[in-house]
Amino acid sequence: xxxxxxxxxxxxxxxxAQRLSDAYTVTTVGGSDDVPIENLILQPDGANAAACFxxxxxxxxxxxxxxxxxxxxxxxxxxxxxxxxxxxxxxxSDLWVLGTSTQKLHIMLVSY
Numbered sequence: 133x134x135x136x137x138x139x140x141x142x143x144x145x146x147x148x149a150q151r152l153s154d155a156y157t158v159t160t161v162g163g164s165d166d167v168p169i170e171n172l173i174l175q176p177d178g179a180n181a182a183a184c185f186x187x188x189x190x191x192x193x194x195x196x197x198x199x200x201x202x203x204x205x206x207x208x209x210x211x212x213x214x215x216x217x218x219x220x221x222x223x224x225s226d227l228w229v230l231g232t233s234t235q236k237l238h239i240m241l242v243s244y
Contacts, residue, residue: 141239142177145231149190153225155239161225167243168221175212177236178204184231192228209238 141155156165176184181204185197192198202210221244231237 137243139241139243141241143229143237143239145184145229145233145235145237147231147233149187149192149228149230151225152227152229152237152239153223155237156224162223166223166225168223169241170217170221170244171242172215172217172224173212173240174201174215175209175238176201176204176231177238178207178209180204180209180231180235182232182235184229184235184237187228187230188226190228192230194230197230 143150143152143155151161153159153161153166156163158165160166183200183203185192185194185200187197199213201213204210224239224241229237
């Protein structure tokens with residue numbers, strides 16, 4: 133299990149649905165990096181030319197999603213999405229994302 137409570141990652145999109153935990157070194161669901169999180173901040177890279185979509189399964193798409201983050205504008209990233217979970221405990225492996233191939237998502241989390 134990771135010992136540092138605040139961690140940051142960058143996930144490079146493949147163009148297919150991916151678990152957010154694909155940003156980890158150990159990508160196994162429930163593996164040593166896949167820790168319960170307390171707070172989560174997500175922000176697409178400023179160079180992203182398209183929106184990205186988040187959901188709870190690999191069926192996430194541009195028309196079936198829980199929320200989306202807008203594309204960057206002329207190199208300026210959109211406002212980040214911030215999720216606080218003071219009681220519920222989820223893992224990055226619980227969340228799926230779809231983004232255009234080679235674009236990047238910046239992830240910062242606080243683990244329990």
